[in-house]
Amino acid sequence: MFNYTFHWNQALKALPQLLDGALVTLQIALLSMVIGLAVAMALTLFRLSGNRILSGFTTAWVEIARNTPALFQIYMAHFGLGSFGIHLSPYTALLVGIAFNNAGYLAENFRGALKAIPETQARAGRSLGMTPLMAFRYIVMPQMLRIAFLPATNQAVWAILMTSLGVTVGMNTDLAGVTQALNAVSFRTFEFFALAAVIYYLIAKAVTLAARLAATRMFRY
Amino acid sequence: MIEIENVRKSFGSLEVLKGINLTVQKGEVLTIIGGSGSGKSTLLTCINGLETIDAGRIVVDGTDVHAKATDLNKLRRKLGIVFQQFNAFPHLTVLENVMLAPRKVLGQSKAEAEAMAVKQLTHVGLGDKLKVYPNRMSGGQQQRMAIARALAMSPAYMLFDEVTSALDPQLVGEVLDTLRMLASEGMTMICVTHEMKFAREVSDRVAFFHKGVMAEIAPPETLFGAPKDPELQNFLAATH
Numbered sequence: 062m063f064n065y066t067f068h069w070n071q072a073l074k075a076l077p078q079l080l081d082g083a084l085v086t087l088q089i090a091l092l093s094m095v096i097g098l099a100v101a102m103a104l105t106l107f108r109l110s111g112n113r114i115l116s117g118f119t120t121a122w123v124e125i126a127r128n129t130p131a132l133f134q135i136y137m138a139h140f141g142l143g144s145f146g147i148h149l150s151p152y153t154a155l156l157v158g159i160a161f162n163n164a165g166y167l168a169e170n171f172r173g174a175l176k177a178i179p180e181t182q183a184r185a186g187r188s189l190g191m192t193p194l195m196a197f198r199y200i201v202m203p204q205m206l207r208i209a210f211l212p213a214t215n216q217a218v219w220a221i222l223m224t225s226l227g228v229t230v231g232m233n234t235d236l237a238g239v240t241q242a243l244n245a246v247s248f249r250t251f252e253f254f255a256l257a258a259v260i261y262y263l264i265a266k267a268v269t270l271a272a273r274l275a276a277t278r279m280f281r282y
Numbered sequence: 283m284i285e286i287e288n289v290r291k292s293f294g295s296l297e298v299l300k301g302i303n304l305t306v307q308k309g310e311v312l313t314i315i316g317g318s319g320s321g322k323s324t325l326l327t328c329i330n331g332l333e334t335i336d337a338g339r340i341v342v343d344g345t346d347v348h349a350k351a352t353d354l355n356k357l358r359r360k361l362g363i364v365f366q367q368f369n370a371f372p373h374l375t376v377l378e379n380v381m382l383a384p385r386k387v388l389g390q391s392k393a394e395a396e397a398m399a400v401k402q403l404t405h406v407g408l409g410d411k412l413k414v415y416p417n418r419m420s421g422g423q424q425q426r427m428a429i430a431r432a433l434a435m436s437p438a439y440m441l442f443d444e445v446t447s448a449l450d451p452q453l454v455g456e457v458l459d460t461l462r463m464l465a466s467e468g469m470t471m472i473c474v475t476h477e478m479k480f481a482r483e484v485s486d487r488v489a490f491f492h493k494g495v496m497a498e499i500a501p502p503e504t505l506f507g508a509p510k511d512p513e514l515q516n517f518l519a520a521t522h
Contacts, residue, residue: 179367181365181367181369182369182371184332184365184369185365185369185371185428186383187332187355187358188330188332188358188361188363188365189358189359189382189383189387189431189432189435190355190356190358190359190383190387190388190435191355191383191386191387192355195386195387199382199386200371200382203373204372204373207373280373281415282372282373282415282416282417
């Protein structure tokens, strides 16, 4: 029956280590979002270019990123590329894997957002003498980013949670890695993972709230 | 001068312009009337190159609009166009809406573009709305902003494509007043419109389009007073 005795001491004592790990987690998540957003923007421009090869590249990226497990994507970045002689550290492999996933989902967010912007907007820009790129840059893109902003914060939360998959490629400095290592020597599995889960929860919530706050400041219309 | 020579245009199997010939002189106000589907709006979007044409040519101040070598982006600075939908840029304030193209397309300094924008917005009666976002304004105000936005590029010609058709009836007047003002200032204008009273008052000439053909063109007193074309007679009887 249920006769487990909780021992929180070890876990609580390890809190500073866990928080150090949390910083690494946050760092990877933020970097992966920055890279993911930049790549998603490039993928979106590829799609809009009208060039078949470029838009095909975008389609392939989005399809793979959204329809295969994130775990495999990270495996591919570490072990898969390793087969070709490209050896990425666990940190880099994790970052690359998550950024790949982010870019796919964010490109799809952008596509949905673009659908919500009437074509007449770009047309109005063109009729004022703007090039297609200018009309995109100054008229369509700002509106697209606004519409895609809140869905993108979902992806940011997902990126934070995905970092925990790093333990499978030997990542041991992020929150999941640190927790795993401490659990291996203490066997206080429930306590350590419960505490780590609380930290993940708080990071995710903080990011969501910060994004909402930023949104009300940035988008005044 | 805008010269339109034997212009043909089809959408699929539907020919919407069946050989249009028309010349608009500098300083002239031409209005185009006609039923929906008569090709009048299509002609406007062909003039500034937003639409291609299948045959004939359109020449603006000596530049063939649809020639391969023509820099359309440059040509469009000469041709202001205002659409039925206001197309306000929702993420920019009224002032920013008007300043955007002069800044980015003409490369004007911020001060220069702002001075021009304030001047044009004041001209159309929106001097007190500079910092407002378009969604806080009525349709009539948004349409006047669109007119100011086009004027800020200092165009030689203004094309108006049914600019009052999407407005509530009580807002039509303020936009028509703005057009009247521009006409009285000597702006060269082509207005596609359903407002017969307006057409009669401001036009130097009125053209009647029917099924892709310019069926009649004449000064307003002749066109409205003694219409010759039977389709025009029907059209006028139906709209009066």
